[in-house]
Amino acid sequence: MDDPAERDGLFAPVAAYPAIGLAVSGGADSLALMLLAHDWARAAPGRPSLHVYSVDHGLRADAAGEVAMVLAAARSLGIAATGLRWEGNKPKTGVQEAARVARYRLMGAAMAADGVPVLLTAHHRNDQAETLLMRLAHGSGIEGLKGMAPVATVEGVRVYRPLLSVAPEDLQALVKAEGLVPAQDPSNHDEHYERVRWRRALPQLAALGLDAETLARFAQRMGEADMAIARVADEQFTALVGLDGFGSARLELAAFADLSPAVAVRLLGRVLKIVGGRQKPRALGQVERLQQALYGDAVGKGVTVLGCVVRTHEGTIIVAREPGRALPSDVVVPPRSQLVWDERFLIINNSDDLGLTAGVADYLPRHRLQEFLGFKVTAPAEAIRTAPIVRDAAGGVLSLGGWTFDDRIVVQLLID
Incomplete structure (x- = not known):
């Protein structure tokens, strides 16, 4: 991590931005991100300015002090820093997901006010491995098994994850060498959360040869396969799918049935996304079951899935928006x-x-x-x-x- 060329490679995708945001919780990983970004940004003229964002979710008494520590550490490096707090009532279930949504929305609003177009997060190689294992257990297809993408949009925020190939041990060593004491979030050790259970299982899997590096390499290969399937599916979408001005879609059943299953599922998923108002499937199985029903011409007068009504008529698949499903008010x-x-x-x-x-x-x-x-x-x-x-x-x-x-x-x- 001391090699300037290595650091340049990590941050090259955001080098052209005028400013970049850093999501820093106070844990070792995000503190390391801040240190790396600081060294990189000051190494050459014309590199982006940095702005640290740290969120107190209001869920732990220690969180306010951790945010204060982050702001002090950032300012000691000459980095602008903003503390944010998630106010209001918190849900009794799904707290981590709600906190994630709140965190990105708070940072997104602050970034818009500051003129910062992209946010960097400290997700690392083990985070990628945990994500892959969870998705595998939940039955994800190739699109899910590519893991976290380096570049994504999360709750409307443009996100870049530069550390996905970096081992957490290297990040921890960097923070220790700089004399910083990272915050310890108890939820990172609470086995009530699925991610923590997979984290605990990683050493056992590594002993069997399935370590984080191997899993990350698998995710990369799945990403390459996903890209190839997406390219073919996009070509077939253009060739086969007709969209009308009412937002409904039609495609010939025989041509759809001739597609390979992976391409057919991807194409069908895109049609459902466009017509149904971009509702996310809870599992790939929803789309796969519809695909199989269409192959068997077993849809008949219609089924509803992901905000759509899907039917076949005279050899044509017809997909329309389902009435009454959270349509907008005037x-x-x-x-x-x-x-x-x-x-x-x-x-x-x-x-x-x-x-x-x-x-x-x-x-x-x-x-x-x-x-x-x-x-x-x-x-x-x-x-x-x-x-x-x-x-x-x-x-x-x-x-x-x-x-x-x-x-x-x-x-x-x-x-x-």
Whole structure:
């Protein structure tokens, strides 16, 4: 870790940013990240400025003191630092996940205020190994078994993880050599949490040859395989899937059945994500079971999955948004602004008009639709009912689904 070239390699992906944030809890791993980033940033002119963010989740009495320690250590290095606190009532279950969401949202808001575009976290090689084992136990497919990606978006925050290939022992040694005393979070040793149980199992697995380095290498190979499958699935998506202005999808059953299972599952998952409002599957098995049902033409009049109604008709798979599943209430589209509606449509108000409102089309007779659109509508009834409609203050219809009838408004179906 003393090699400047090695440090340059760790931080090269964020070298062009004007500023980078560092998530520092006070544990050895995040303190090491701060030290490494500091040495790297000051080694050459023009490198990004640094800003440390440390969050007190309000769950332990010692947490406020740990944040104070982090801020003092950062400022002693000349690094700007901000302490944040998760206020309000805490959930009785799912505390770690809720804390994670709160942490990233708090840091994201602070970064936006500070003009910091990317956040670095201290996830290391053993964290990657634990993640891989948990996902394997939960039945993840190749996409999940690639582990944590070096670059990701978490709760709207752009995240880079530079230490995924680094052993935690090296990070601990660095902190000790600098004379810093890391904080100790008792939850890191609480076997109530699944990650801790896998952490305790790692030495036994290492004794059998399945150590963290081997698991990390496996995750990297799964990432390469995942990339290859994704490339083929994207090509097949372009060739086979038809999306209409109501946000529904169609593809030929025979062509879908000819795809390899891995590609078919990936393509089907993307269709469900687009049509269903980007609901995350609780397990890959949901999509796999639907794939098998489609292969056997056993869907018939329709099944619901991930916010979608899926049916087959005359050799065609038809996917539409499921009505009544957390569809948005009416919302004002402010002047000269845009909003994402139901995680499916981007609606842009190009005007200074204050009175534009987006809502659910709901029940519109097909003859009315034909009047609006000028052609016969064959989309599924569910797709029509769940499409967005934008009206002005006088009740005039400016857009329906992805079709617009007025220059004040632009609507786009989100397909990525």
